[in-house]
Amino acid sequence: MRIFDPHIHMTSRTTDDYEAMYAAGVRAVVEPAFWLGQPRTSPASFFDYFDALLGWEPFRAAQYGIAHHCTIALNPKEANDPRCTPVLDDLPRYLVKDGVVAVGEIGYDSMTPAEDHALAVQLQLAAEHGLPAMVHTPHRDKLTGLRRTIDVVRESALATDRVLLDHLNETTVREAKDSGAWLGFSVYPDTKMDEDRMVAILDEYGPEKVLVNSAADWGKSDPLKTRKVADAMLKAGFDEDAVDLVLWRNPVAFYGLSGRLDLDPTAPEALHEGNSILRGGE
Amino acid sequence: MIPRAELDARLGGAARAWLDEALAEAAHTAERPVTGYGTAPWELRFASAGRHLGADAVDEARVLLLRTARVDAPTATRIYQQGTAAERRAVLLALPDLGLDAAAGVPLVEDALRANDTRLVAAAVGPYAAAHLDPHAWRHAVLKCLFTGVSVDAVASLRERAHGDAELARMLGDYAKERTAAARPVPDDLHRVLALTGAEES
Ligand SMILES: [Zn+2]
Numbered sequence: 147m148r149i150f151d152p153h154i155h156m157t158s159r160t161t162d163d164y165e166a167m168y169a170a171g172v173r174a175v176v177e178p179a180f181w182l183g184q185p186r187t188s189p190a191s192f193f194d195y196f197d198a199l200l201g202w203e204p205f206r207a208a209q210y211g212i213a214h215h216c217t218i219a220l221n222p223k224e225a226n227d228p229r230c231t232p233v234l235d236d237l238p239r240y241l242v243k244d245g246v247v248a249v250g251e252i253g254y255d256s257m258t259p260a261e262d263h264a265l266a267v268q269l270q271l272a273a274e275h276g277l278p279a280m281v282h283t284p285h286r287d288k289l290t291g292l293r294r295t296i297d298v299v300r301e302s303a304l305a306t307d308r309v310l311l312d313h314l315n316e317t318t319v320r321e322a323k324d325s326g327a328w329l330g331f332s333v334y335p336d337t338k339m340d341e342d343r344m345v346a347i348l349d350e351y352g353p354e355k356v357l358v359n360s361a362a363d364w365g366k367s368d369p370l371k372t373r374k375v376a377d378a379m380l381k382a383g384f385d386e387d388a389v390d391l392v393l394w395r396n397p398v399a400f401y402g403l404s405g406r407l408d409l410d411p412t413a414p415e416a417l418h419e420g421n422s423i424l425r426g427g428e
Numbered sequence: 429m430i431p432r433a434e435l436d437a438r439l440g441g442a443a444r445a446w447l448d449e450a451l452a453e454a455a456h457t458a459e460r461p462v463t464g465y466g467t468a469p470w471e472l473r474f475a476s477a478g479r480h481l482g483a484d485a486v487d488e489a490r491v492l493l494l495r496t497a498r499v500d501a502p503t504a505t506r507i508y509q510q511g512t513a514a515e516r517r518a519v520l521l522a523l524p525d526l527g528l529d530a531a532a533g534v535p536l537v538e539d540a541l542r543a544n545d546t547r548l549v550a551a552a553v554g555p556y557a558a559a560h561l562d563p564h565a566w567r568h569a570v571l572k573c574l575f576t577g578v579s580v581d582a583v584a585s586l587r588e589r590a591h592g593d594a595e596l597a598r599m600l601g602d603y604a605k606e607r608t609a610a611a612r613p614v615p616d617d618l619h620r621v622l623a624l625t626g627a628e629e630s
Contacts, residue, residue, distance in 0.1 A: 201513035205545045239467070243512050244478030406479045 147171040147389065151372045152397040153178055153280070153312060153332065153359035156203055156214065157195075163362075163369045164210035170373035174409055176401055177203060178217040178251040178280055181224055183364050189233045192220070200245050213409050215401065217250035217280050218243075225264035226256070234267055241275040244408075247401040248272070250280025251312070254291045257284065262298070269302035278308040278403040280330075283318060285337075292318045296325045310357065310400055315339055319351055328400050332361035333371040341371070341378040348379065353392045357400060430488055438485045446480045447489055449473075454497035470497055471507070478514060490518030495525045501532035508536050516540065517547050523556035530560045537561065541569050549573065550582040558585035567596045570621060571603065580617045590624035597627035 149171040156164070156177050167175075177199055179192075186192060199216040207214035218240045224230040240246060249272040254261050265281075272279040281299070284291035292311065299309050311322045312330030315338070322329055331347065332338045339347075344358060360371035368374075376389045401407050436444050450473035457468045474493050478486045499507065504526055508519040520540055523533050533556055540552035553569050561569060566589060573580050580586055590596060600622045604614045622629060 197512075201516075202543075202545060205513060205547065239510060242472055242475045244476060244514065245512060408478070408483070410483070 150174040150397040155363035158364035174213040215247045217248040222255040247404040251282040253282035273303035458498040491522040494522040517551045520551035553583045555584040597625040
């Protein structure tokens, strides 16, 4: 089984996770730029973060046989902090990089005017750079947030079928599907979706344009949720082709819209004994 | 640096045409530098070379772009500092061809040698490092290769610089003892470099 986790924050995860993910079948990940739990106070710390998503993190992933790409953006939460908004001006120099396969995570957190502005600006940047957009839908007041998101996407220069609406659930999937966007579901312990609810949604709405992710990060989360959904799908009677569509071909098709997906992780020579990660304390 | 014909042989027709255009833009910038705001068009090509040319040719193509644009020290430094790991690697590989003095080039080499990304470490220990690193920094670079599993084949002028270097021999001997005390194997490359210093193995 081959698995593509289209939304996981590996910067916050350990090499044990990479090892377990590989063993579970994960061969590719996309790491969206998001907030770090702790507020950042200047654009420079975003740039160091973006540089890590384009440098050290893909190197780490490659050592475990996993292809790593990223999405770059000013996230909705920090779009509200005037100390961080100048990041928007520097995004173009990141959006041309190999390895950047979408603009994201963008979208709404609290639905403020500052978030309106950042979302509109970044959808325009996606259109200008030939990139799709990965849009986070809010956790609070979710359906209103989804509707407002779809409206802003429709008014933007970016075609709706180049947008992934993420963190969907039973209350938002219908309208999201009708919009023509790609449909993302984050399967998380305790919050967001779980495996069985995910299977029920796949049953009702079909696997077309559906992407399932673990959204694993620094919170209580599980980087193997993608595999657990695949197993739950098989148990519920989906065939292997449907599993491959949801867990591999759909994310490849969506991020492939960038023309920048390279799924052959070229692991550097040093793999075991001299591994520079194993010698992390050096 | 490989000849252009050999690089072309690795590329399809569309990629060759893309590289031709990119090099023409780089040559144009070399004649008329972009002033004020805005990025020179060849720099956008430099950033996007991976997806247009593929992994087999991208290092060489980026080096060729840097040489053709005849980047000066501030530009090389900016491109390195704002680059992905792959772009930084290209700047390091191009250093011997860019005519940068030690004040400009050595900080980039030192930055790469602080990294644990073996692609950067391997690119940092080329001819520019051989020519410009002081003995202390150069010895640590060799040791870093042994620590991170970068083959010392990557170290330029290894034979010449290691020859008669008693301090390097001491460092290697100490490292071998540390490995042995921890019941870990001593890398083959360590014996190789130690032999090049001319010191006897203790
Ligand atoms: Zn996320």
